[in-house]
Amino acid sequence: MTGKIIICMLRNDLRLHDNEALLWAFKNGSRVLPIYCFDPRHYKGTYHFGFPKTGPHRLKFLLESIQDLRQILKSRGSGLIVRTGKPEEVITDLIQKIGKESIDSLVYSEEVTEEELDVESFLKSSCGVKVKTFWENTLYHRDDLPFHYKQLPDIYTQFRKVVESNVPVRSVLATPRELKPLPSGIEEGNIPTSEDLGVSGVHADSRSAFPYKGGESTGLERIDYYLWQTDKVAHYKETRNCMIGSDYSTKFSPWLAHGCLSPRFIYSEIKRYEKERTANQSTYWVLFELLWRDYFRYVALKYGNMIFYPGGIQGKHIPWKKDKNAFNAWKEGRTGVPYVDANMRELAATGFMSNRGRQNVASFLTKDLKLDWRLGAEWFESMLIDHDVCSNYGNWLYSAGIGNDPREDRKFNMVKQGLDYDPNGDFIRLWIPELNKVKGADIHTVWALSSAVLLRAEVSLAETYPKPLLIAPEWSRHMGKIGSGGGRGRGGGGGSKLKQQKGMDFYFKNSQPR
Template sequence: MMFKRVIVWFRNDLRVHDHAPLFNAAQKAEEVIPVYCFDPRSFSKVELALEKTGNHRAKFLLEAVDNLRKNLRDRGADLLLFLGKPEEILVDFAAKIQADAIFFSEEVTSEEKKVESKLEQQSWKLGIKTSSYWQSTLFHILDLPFPLSQTPEVFTQFRKECEKFGKIQKTLPCPTKIPFPNETFDTIELPNLSTFGLKEPLKSTRAVLEFIGGETEGLDRLQAYFWDSDRLKVYKETRNGLLGSDYSSKFSPWLALGCLSPRFIYEEVKRYEQERTKNQSTYWLIFELIWRDYFRFIAKKHGNKIFKVQGIKNNEDNWIRNESLFWKWAHGETGIPFIDANMRELNETGFMSNRGRQNVASFLVNDLNLDWRWGAMYFESMLIDYDVCSNWGNWMYVAGVGNDPRENRYFNILRQAQNYDKKGDYIRHWIPELAAIPGFDIHQPFELSTANLKTFGISLGSTYPHPMVKFKAWV
């Protein structure tokens, strides 16, 4: 079917490569009108007075939208910007400009699905067609080797079935020319952070990487990590690092906003295997993309259970809701250097290593016994790579209310520090007030005598906090 005028509604798919709604609109419509709508509900306050979208993530989003607009302009189109509820704004706009249809990417979780449903209902009433496309995963939902309702609960089974029987579709070509109408539309300028009541984050000199939002930056990062520095071949060995730009791919911020397509990454891994080398590291990057798929399909299968305190396992527990303890954790003031360093990195940069996330989550859940959902909300606010399915799925996992066959995901903090930061370099990087303590002792200043600490210019309770908790299990 040919359309005269189609709106392409961009959401968490801020790219022009491998983009099903854009590709199909360019094939089927005489005129294509790309739009993006800033939804004020995404910038509201949630529990604990947390910003639903904090300033680091908001800044990354604004950069990504700006870059998408540039990439669309390079192809003869533009990106029209709106502020308001998409299910109202876009339907009104479609009616006003006499659009035949709205094409968009399908999302997974309830807030986004409600918006889709309302938009479809209102569009139908006005005779405007809608077409949604599934494109956020490596394996298309229709290519899974099982019905969604029978998605395996355990990751290993999910992975093995997908690897053996699943199909990965080829990426779609990027339109070289997008037919955009020659007229002026009543839209807004690109907002700034103050539009949403947010402050510009201070630029960190200690960040592992300068993360800039947008498809162009995401593609540049892939080029740098795979091809320029040739780091993919050692990914499996280095992925649990803590310092430096290249211990892991760090594609996650661009994947979260759809600036990078998982299928494009997959195809580049396969090209790397043909042109450079094929080993456990190249497989492991695909393995991590399958983990991402797994959390998305589990979220779609279980719906709002992933946001409930009992999780998808329906496990009730006596979680504590102590705000004083929570904010010490959140601000990196626990007195446990390995926890504090990771939380300081998150707060200053909007990013934290995978190893760090597992440890701070375990500490909040298992050592402090705080409501795991508070941790998930804090990550939602702070992380530039926040992905609703991966975030809440991982927090359930650590809290023992997800689908890990093991009941308890406990991380021995000092043993983890011994394994991943034996010399204490990560602590010195993020907690300079402890930098004078030599070797591994920097991880446990609470074990040093007052006199010894004094020689390093440290006074617990003054220059650095006393530990909130200390467990025999850590020894």
């Protein structure tokens, strides 16, 4: 292999630490050419409804992650080639320009869904050099599972019990201090701006629960902060369903989704924390949700494009609605249901939403409005900083009742959920300032307030704030418990919660530990 170049295509693995494909290239090549391509297909419309496929918040995080990775590689003697174009075309052209005789191989991490697999298929058949691939981005390696992925259990608990008790997590790979240099004569290329890619720039919102930049560096800093500097991980299970602030949950999911953090590295740090400080339900719960993230990736591997079908992996025939006005009200935070609207406004302003919020707005879209779940999935794809195709679509299928949920007709009670997780309405007031003068828990059912109370709060329904699109029957059992101007603690009967919170704190988490 002396004198040979290894090309490493990077996609959702934007890190140096524990990046098997990239580290293998540096170990085995005389020259290594890491390359990232801004694929123009990622900046067009989503498949069914044409929303911007990569919205401004996620693109901002991606651009920061690319810049950070370039700096990390340069600091160790290498660099990062950046191009705009379809990766299968860019890399094939690059191989021809360099000369096949000078290249040993092309390496990359495997993906599991169709668009990414099409790129891999083209490269394998047309690039003209050896191709070597690696399975990454999961905590538990595909080859270590005690069953073939086609025999994956359709219930998470069954998967978890088998994997936790029988499968070891592979060790984190050592990161070299010095790296092989880039091949000579190849321009590194400029990192494009949002505007270059046809996406409007976005400004930071001071209310955001995710005020962080993209990149491996900030991701590693977040792990250090959340575990070692503050010990907040030791209280994660108690705080993860909160709504306001950056520290109620791990916030690891955006870095996981872009591959800036390795799930195995998070696992190794949690295990070290448990050994050196404390092991409790909270530390376990972070690993529990990392395993949910794995599970949705293996579900996508097992079912392929069925995860995108209207009937999901269960093949149900549900007459989903496509009411444009109702959907627009949902995505813009104008449903007239304050708990839903506050979460949707947070998403639009920041690209982030809590685990609790994601579960509720998804239930409202699919179970109350009865809208096509793919409207919600594609809107999340566009807006979320931490969008991961497997986690996103897996969670939406779960919420819509056509995925891996063993319980049928699961539905969230929006009023009860709001009272449980935002008892005094502080989160709602943060994102719906026109309701700021509504006191206490009354804010959750503003439509039920008397004219006198609304007048004092300077709220005019259908003028300053919308009337609700609907009032679900189950909401009424909680409305009588809210006194005018009164507050309310957590609790109350009725409504359904996800058993074990479904591990969605990583993405819906989908995402991954959020």
